[in-house]
Amino acid sequence: MQTGQKILLIVGPTAVGKTNLSIELAKKFNAEIISGDSMQVYRKLDVGTAKITPSEMRGIKHYLIDECNIDERFSVALFIEKCRKAIKEIQAQGKLPLIVGGTGFYLQALLDNFSLGNDKYDSQEVIRNKWHAFAKEKGQQALWEELAKTDLLAAQKIPVTNERRVVRALEVIEKTGRLFSQQADQASLEFDPFLIGLTTQRDVLYERINRRVDLMLTQGLLEEVKYLYAHGGSDLPSGKGIGYKEFYPYLQGLKTLEECSVEAKKNSRHYAKRQLTWFRNKMNVNWYDLVLHPEELTQVINDVEIWLEH
Incomplete structure (x- = not known):
């Protein structure tokens, strides 16, 4: 509740x-x-x-x-x-x-x-582009597996084909040093x-x-x-x-x-x-x-x- x-x-x-x-x-x-x-x-x-x-x-x-x-x-x-x-x-x-x-x-x-701290939007852009490039080179399955390695709970909630969302989770983890799934849980409270x-x-x-x-x-x-x-x-x-x-x-x-x-x-x-x-x-x-x-x-x-x- x-x-x-x-x-x-x-x-x-x-x-x-x-x-x-x-x-x-x-x-x-x-x-x-x-x-x-x-x-x-x-x-x-x-x-x-x-x-x-x-x-x-x-x-x-x-x-x-x-x-x-x-x-x-x-x-x-x-x-x-x-x-x-x-x-x-x-x-x-x-x-x-x-x-x-x-x-x-x-x-x-x-x-x-x-x-997200006080970093400029540009640095978020760099991280995001890096993961999209990774998906283009190695495929969405490989991208999803990267997330699963780091944050299995978040990966289980995101379809392999939803590249944007997978990238978003990886971006947030890399940016904040905290699991994406934990951030969502805190937000709900x-x-x-x-x-x-x-x-x-x-x-x-x-x-x-x-x-x-x-x-x-x-x-x-x-x-x-x-x-x-x-x-x-x-x-x-x-x-x-x-x-x-x-x-x-x-x-x-x-x-x-x-x-x-x-x-x-x-x-x-x-x-x-x-x-x-x-x-x-x-x-x-x-x-x-x-x-x-x-x-x-x-x-x-x-x-x-x-x-x-x-």
Whole structure:
């Protein structure tokens, strides 16, 4: 039985209504909101990150928004540190922590209690790439056996064919010096999460993403792109974000605005697909479609109430 701190999460791809739902639920359940988005931490990047506006907040306090300048790196380790601090602060006021966002790796790292230390994200990338290269050379079975040698309990819970998950376990073990299975066990005692996942039909989602890019362009997205580009563009930690990097060729005179817009839409759609895959494969999510079925809001509220009572 779960005994940990209750935290509510709203996850899912871009353009499915996470922001609106978060405010509704925050009002209903006396919650404060923590952003689980790796780009909304950057100051002055508001339009392209779909950052909630002060008026949209409707008086609800938000955390982990506008934390960094664009030339600062925001790592998963820093996210966990700041997120834990915010959770404690919210809990101390007798309120419910509500995490909202689409950066699956950050949220999984928090819930699975990955003690990543203060190392930069780059070193995690190196470890991950090493194990993926190992699998490519020697096969998934050999990769899985490496995990089984180190942490049999974790290996028994992960299919041989789930290369990403096997690599993730090996990465965490190598990074922290602790067994992956033990970290997951500790996490289950620390938090009692309820994950609300928002999605909708693929064609509807893609159309909403396309429209959102068009809307962002009317709201001043290009000004933010110019600001990023003027300060170093793709060399900045924040400058590689989807919705920004695609427009650099326009500023360089290499592509038309329309061509860059098409690319931004395509990359945003691909990212949404990856987000959905991540949440479905790696996290225990309760899915709802409030785009095509707004009446499901009643079910969401009911499910949260049941979870809070237990």
